[in-house]
Amino acid sequence: MSRRGWILAAALAALFGTHEAFAAGGFAVTSSTFKDGERLPQKAAGNNKSNPNCVGESVSPQFTLLNPPEGTRSFALLMFDPEGRPPGGVSHLVAYGIPASVTSFAEGELSRPSDKFIGGIGTAKLSVYTGPCTPPGAPHHYIFTWIATDLDPKALKQGMTRDEVIKALDGHPKGATGIIGTFSHS
Template sequence: MLGRGSIFAAAVVLAAFCGAQQASAQGVFTLSSPSFKDGERLAVKNAGNNKANPNCVGDNISPALNWANPPEGTKSYALLMFDPEGRPPGGVSHWVAYGIPASVTGFAEGEVSKASDKYIGGLSTQKVGFYSGPCTPAGPPHHYTFTLIATDLEPAALKEGMTREELIKALDGHAKQATGLIGIFSK
């Protein structure tokens, strides 16, 4: 016969197992890219192409991005690309996009290198509302963090042209879950 401690331990194990089964059936909210793996180098073509800046050595072609298994009740997404090592101490915001409808599950390579009707463009550090690739100076690689945020907001709920900081403030209380992906780049 099992004692109370053994019954409790068995119940905890069973509950954990059932919870894990439910989580794996629903899936984990993920952001991925066929263009690069998490923690790996972005291609040169993904770097910025501002000819006035010698650190911009690429073609400004946005990498492909895909996501899956959003949390229940997701109505829209926000997507940020941020370089925490750029322009110390504040970092560089390379892309601010939001109002992405819940029906959208990714962007093709190059699709967000210009404005798109699939999202509302915010303002990056470069003052543009679309992808702006890395222009990393010589030295150690920078980490370009892509963060996808599932929200309970309707796609048209927020005004156009918000900065990263304004968007983060506007999403307070509306973010359901976030997932991320990091690409590295150096000149």
């Protein structure tokens, strides 16, 4: 892992503290698809057949949210690869307007439109999960950030980008948690 990667991982661990939050009964996310800090399975990789780096099926991971903060009305989920397409990174998923009653997603559920979330626009201009198409070399880090908000699930318009969602959420987070997966082209 590069120095930048270690710094990023340490900063995210300090910010989110998933393991510690889970142990203390705080807001946390788990996945049966992969463990925090470990490699995503190949089926989670992208499936664009015209790109030789897309070696998977673009199946979104499973997620379970635990202990959302009091007053949570909705969640947002942002999946981001900071090493992809330097210098801006790659936004693989922008999902928001997730009602507080929705605390889990099955594998593949974020890979298709659903009434459980509003699909924003990622780097690939899609409104659903798009798996990694990591080039050969060092693994990239895929950061899944879950944000609990005090916003009504229908408060934000459809088709927002990651940056637009972040701006719209200013002043509305109740808490955040995250999980990081890695992937490299094998």
